[in-house]
Each structure stands twice: as C-alpha cells, then as structure tokens.
Amino acid sequence: MPKVIYVGDAGQEHAVDAVPGESVMVTAVKNGVPGIIGECGGNASCATCHVWVRDEFLPLVGHPDDMEEDLLDMAVSERREGSRLSCQIRVAAELDGLTVDVPPEQP
Amino acid sequence: MLRQEINELLTQTGPRTPMGELFRQYWMPACLAEELPEDGCPPIRLKLLSERLVAFRDSKGQYGLIDEFCAHRGVSLWFGRNEEGGLRCPYHGWKYDTTGQCLDVPSEADNSSFAENVKLTSYPLVKIGDVLWTYMGDPATQPPLPEFEFAQVAPEQTYTSKRWQQSNWMQAFEGGIDSSHVTFLHSGGLKTDPLFKGAKGNEYNLNDTKPFFEVADSEGGLFVGARRNAEDGKYYWRITPWVMPCFTMVPPRGDHPIHGHFWIPIDDENCWAYSFDYHPVRALTPEERQAMIDGHGVHSENIPGTYRPTANMDNDYLMDREAQQRGEYYSGVKGIAIQDSSLQESMGPIVDRTKERLVPADSGIIKARQKLRKAALALRDQGVTPPGVDPAHHRVRSAAVVLPQAESFLDAARDDVRVHPGMPVASV
Numbered sequence: 001m002p003k004v005i006y007v008g009d010a011g012q013e014h015a016v017d018a019v020p021g022e023s024v025m026v027t028a029v030k031n032g033v034p035g036i037i038g039e040c041g042g043n044a045s046c047a048t049c050h051v052w053v054r055d056e057f058l059p060l061v062g063h064p065d066d067m068e069e070d071l072l073d074m075a076v077s078e079r080r081e082g083s084r085l086s087c088q089i090r091v092a093a094e095l096d097g098l099t100v101d102v103p104p105e106q107p
Numbered sequence: 108m109l110r111q112e113i114n115e116l117l118t119q120t121g122p123r124t125p126m127g128e129l130f131r132q133y134w135m136p137a138c139l140a141e142e143l144p145e146d147g148c149p150p151i152r153l154k155l156l157s158e159r160l161v162a163f164r165d166s167k168g169q170y171g172l173i174d175e176f177c178a179h180r181g182v183s184l185w186f187g188r189n190e191e192g193g194l195r196c197p198y199h200g201w202k203y204d205t206t207g208q209c210l211d212v213p214s215e216a217d218n219s220s221f222a223e224n225v226k227l228t229s230y231p232l233v234k235i236g237d238v239l240w241t242y243m244g245d246p247a248t249q250p251p252l253p254e255f256e257f258a259q260v261a262p263e264q265t266y267t268s269k270r271w272q273q274s275n276w277m278q279a280f281e282g283g284i285d286s287s288h289v290t291f292l293h294s295g296g297l298k299t300d301p302l303f304k305g306a307k308g309n310e311y312n313l314n315d316t317k318p319f320f321e322v323a324d325s326e327g328g329l330f331v332g333a334r335r336n337a338e339d340g341k342y343y344w345r346i347t348p349w350v351m352p353c354f355t356m357v358p359p360r361g362d363h364p365i366h367g368h369f370w371i372p373i374d375d376e377n378c379w380a381y382s383f384d385y386h387p388v389r390a391l392t393p394e395e396r397q398a399m400i401d402g403h404g405v406h407s408e409n410i411p412g413t414y415r416p417t418a419n420m421d422n423d424y425l426m427d428r429e430a431q432q433r434g435e436y437y438s439g440v441k442g443i444a445i446q447d448s449s450l451q452e453s454m455g456p457i458v459d460r461t462k463e464r465l466v467p468a469d470s471g472i473i474k475a476r477q478k479l480r481k482a483a484l485a486l487r488d489q490g491v492t493p494p495g496v497d498p499a500h501h502r503v504r505s506a507a508v509v510l511p512q513a514e515s516f517l518d519a520a521r522d523d524v525r526v527h528p529g530m531p532v533a534s535v
Contacts, residue, residue, distance in 0.1 A: 043467040047108060067470060070477040075108050107108030107461070 002096035006033045006051075009104040018091040024100065025049040025087035035102035042087040044068050047075035047107050051100035053082040053089075061089050061098070075107055109460035109476065117479055118275045118457050120372040121157035125483040130156055130352055131244035132486065132496050134253045136369050136381050137172055137232060138162055138239050139269055150194060152185045156243060157374040162232060163205070166191050170232035171205025172241050178209065178225050203227055235259070237267040238381070254498040255354065256526045257367065257383040265385035266364075266399045270407040271415050272448050275457045276353060276378035280370040282447050283355035284475055286333035286345055287468040290316050292450070295436045296443050302384070302395065302404030303443075306361030308507045308535045311335045311343035318345075320467065322474045323517040327351055327500025329478065330524060331471035332516040337509045343535070344516045346524055348503040349475060351482065351495030356505035357405065359534035364391060365505060366405045376456035379414075382406050382444065387504075388531050407444040416445055424449040502526040506533040 001017040004027055008014070014034075018027040028036040028049070037048035044067050053061055064072060064084060072083050086100065109117075120127040135155075142151050143164040150163035152175060159175040161184045175183050177196040184203070187194040193210050195202040201222075202211040207229030209222040230241045231249070236258025242249050257265050272279050282288070289297070290312055297309045315335035323330045328349040337343040345358035356367030369381040382405040384391070391399075402408030407416045418425040424440045431439035440449045465473065482493035494500060506523040510516065517524075523533035 039464060040466055045465050045467045045469060045473070067473065070473050074110060074113050074473075074477060074480065077110075 002091055002093055002098070004028075004091060004095075005097065005099040006036070007099065007101045008035060009102065020090075020092050022091055023087045024051065024089040024091060024098070025085070027091060028086065033102070035104075035106065036086060037106050038087055040087075044071060044085055044088055047071040047085060049086040050076040050103055050106060051082075051084060051086045052080050052103070053084050054099040054101070055082065057095065057098050057100075058082055060095055064088060077103055077105060077107065108463055108465070111461050113476070113480060114457075114460045116483060117476060118277050119375055120276065121375065125487045126479070127156055128244075129479070129483045129486055129493055130372065131242075132248070132250070132493055133244075133352060134233075134240045134242045134250065135353070135371055136238045136269075136379070137230075137241035139267060140234050140237050140239055143170065143239065147189050150185055150187055150189060152183070154373045154377075155241070156372055158228075158243070160230070161185055161187070161194070162239065163187075163189055163194050165189065165193060165205055169205045170234065170239060171207070171229060172232040173203060173205070173207040173229040174227040176227075177201055178227055179212075201225075205229070205232075236265060237262075237383075248492075250496045251498050254501045255350075256387065256502065256504065256528075257385040259528075260385050260387060261390070263390035264387070265383065266391060266396055266406075267381060267383040268399065268406045268409075269379050269381045269414050270409060270444060270448070271373075271413075272378050272380050272452065273376070273420055273456065274378065274448075274452045274454065275375055276370045276372040278451045278454055278458050279378050279380055279448075280353050280355065281472050281475070282451055283357075283368050283370060284329070284331050284347055284349050284471045285469070286331065286347060286358075286471075287318050287320070290318075292437055292446050293443050295434065296446075299435070300403055300443065301398045302363055302366075303360055306363065306507075306535065308343060308345070308358075308360055311337050312345075315343075318468065320470045321516060322471050325350075325500075325503065325524075327495040327497070327503070328354075329471065329474055330503075330517060331474075334516065340512055341509050342512055343509050344507070344520065346506045346508070346516065346520055347471070348505055348524060349471075350500055350503060351493055352479060354495075354501075356503070358505040358507040359532045360507065361534060362531075364395060364404075365532050365534075367505065368405070380407075380444070380448070387526075387529065402442055402444070405443055407442060407448075416448065418442070418445045418449075420452055504532055507535055508533050509535055 040046035200213040207227035209225035318333040321332040328351040353370040364384040366384040371379040485491035
C-alpha cells in the first residue's frame, strides 16, 4: 500500500497507509489526521482540505482544474507553489511516500 | 469561504476602488425613465457607486446627471429650480446645464467670465427603453450604448420596475445566479404566481431538489446551467446568463414573459434591484402588465411614491407564519422579490464571506467571483477592458430546455441563449 505522510504545523508527522484510487483528503479523514476537514465531501467546493504538496512530488500530482484554481486563489489561507485541494489528488502506487504539509488552519 | 481582502475587493465600489473602477467601465441603469416624466420636471437625487448625484430633464428635454452639490457652498441641487435651460440653485442663484457647466452666477458683474470656469462633475444620461442609462467612467473610453433585448423591444412588450435593497450589491447579485434556492424559497410562487404558474418546467423544478450545476464561460460573463431530471432519460436545463458586472436573467417558464435583473450599487451597503419582464414576440397582455405593477413575478409592491418595498426590514417583511404553515409561502414572506430581499438583507449589509460554507451547488457563485476579481485586477494593473463592455456581449437570453442526457448543455443550447429579434425564447 502506498504511504501518504501528512506533516502538521508543529512538524508532527502522520504516516498513513492509503488505498489506491482514494483521495488524499479521504485518506486523511478516514485515519483521523488533524487539520484536514473535507467539509463538502470531496467536490472541490469548500477548500477545507487545503495542503501544501512538497516540491519533489509536485510533478507527480498533476495540475489543479479550473474550479480548484479558483478556490486556491480565493479561499485558502495562504496559497503557495505547492497548494492543492487534497480531495483532488488520487493516491496511486507511484505516489508512495507523498508528503504534504497541513496548514495551521483551514477556512 | 472567501478571504477577507477579496470580499472587500468585490463589495467596495466607491471611486478609486478596483471594483468601483470596473463598474465605471459600463453603461448601467441610473434610474427609470418614469422618474423624469417630462421636460422641466422636478430633479431627483440619486446615489450611484457611492457618488451623490442629481438627475434632471431640462426645459428642452435634455437629460443630465450631475454632482448633487452646488460648486458655490455645497447646497444640494435637489432643491434647485428647473428653469429655462438649466437647474438653478435656490440659495444664490447659480445655474447649471445638463453637462454640469455653470451658466450664471448672478452676483458677478455682467461682463464677468467667472461662470465659464465653474463646472460640476457630470455623466451622460441616455434613455433606452424604460431606463435612463449612465456611464460614470473616463469619457475617453466610453463604450457604445447598451443593447440588452429588454430595453430594445417595443414599449408594449416590456416593463421595468426597481426596488431599494438594503444590502451590498454582491449578495443580491449572487441570488441572481443561484438557481438552487428556487425549489425551496420560491416553491409557493411556482404554483400560484400569475407570472410563473402553469409551465411544464415548474414540475421538474419542484420534483428535483438536487440540481446539478455546470458553469460555462461566455464572452461577457457566464452561463450557469442547472440540470434537473425530466422524463424518459432526459434532463431539464435552466440556463441563466450573467453579463458582467451585474446583469442576470431568469430562465423562462412556458410562454410567460421572460425576466431578469440589474443589481446596481448605491453605496457599499445598499443597491437597486432593477427587475424587467418582456416578451420578444408579442405585447404584454393587460393582465400581465397589471400583475407586474401589482408586484407579482419578480417585481415588488412599493410604498406609493417611492421605490422602497411595502414589506421591508422595518416591518419584518410582513412575515406571515400562518401562510407558511398553509404552504402558501415557503418562508412566510409574500412575493418572489421580497422572499429574496428579506433573506439577503438578513445577512447584514455586507455579508462576512470568510464564514460561509459553500457546496457544489454554489459553483456559479465561485466562478462569478473569480471572474469579477480577475477583471478588476486586470483593469487596474494592465488597463484591460473587461468582458461585458462590448454591446455584442449583451445580446443573450436565458433558456429552459429539455435535452438528451448525453448532450452538453451549452453545445445543445448555444443558439437558444442568443438574441434572435422577434423570435420566441426557448422555454418549456
């Protein structure tokens, strides 16, 4: 099973075994990772699953679509290069070890 | 949720704000033509985009929109005397024409040129249809006159009203592109309102409370498609056009007249809701026109002599909880327009969007905010003319169509959302 590593604001790490095909948001919520809410259930509407994807994984996770772009522009607390809505990233074998930073607060 | 600085960007429309500058790129309704009914009639006070202005119609029939205050010592020219060829301040007799040019300062010597050097800020005011339109931006970039169909059909085919709404323009506008509230808030009206009832489409509306939204870019703004289930594996699509910055149309119902709105900022905490109804093929029937005057459909019943709704914030919108129990009005408030204004005003003058929780049904709202924000910043930073300025962008219609499930709404209905003068709208 691929692992996803969520790094909290104070550096605390949560390494979680993920089911391929599920989103990084769902994986976090199922495993009780703090700081990822996913209020709209994964529809790219609420922006409460914002994460910063570490640089080395950015080429692997693809690009946000239009609606995700809009929300990253307008709704998240701090948009950075690696900003993504984790509900829009599907876990896959080649993403094993995917590391994302969780913002100190979600909208 | 929306970051606070973006909420401020979208909601502040005074002079020199980014959104204020955006609004100043467009022709927009300043008032109804009925407010200046004849040559030499009394002037009216107007506030638009946080600027206080006076509109008047001089003795020769020319319309003018000028700074409200006399250049001398700041008296409101609403008190002015509309005399031969101009508006005269009653304090010391200074007189202005419709361009704001001072014509006369009586205290000056007869050969004085003092008045020539006094000019008030002024904006053009042009009658098209039942509306007087203004353009409050740089004269050098004044676009051609607007070409919205409701203002271009024959007078007997169209009707426009307005009402004062005590909220920021943006929360009123967002209601105009949010089709999903109709099934709830306006469910009573779909069954009983003389300007809505009886259409086949109403059944689809009432039977499917979970519309799916698809949003497509248009040249002037967006088309928001709301999809509900119809019969035989088909979908009922209600298509709402938005032309930037604040023109929206409601999808039609049967052969009823088609309607829509302009949401015009008065200042940051008040706006005008202009509501129009027109039929592109035929005259409005006397019954339809009377229903509009009486405040049915998208119109409102106003306090006589004013544009303030009879049901307003100060009387709790005449809330009738028994009518709510009977199922007559879903919210207990009577009338489509006041059902909307009561809830939008209840959010407060400028809703705090950092606290909202959006869902997929709000995708049109998210897209519209982003388009407004980008256009305001592109104008400010690069001088880019925003979408919706070109009159070609105005020639859109709403549509209500039943399509096979496999069809993309905009591909299938592209022709239905364009204006075809004299041809009926696409409506079920």
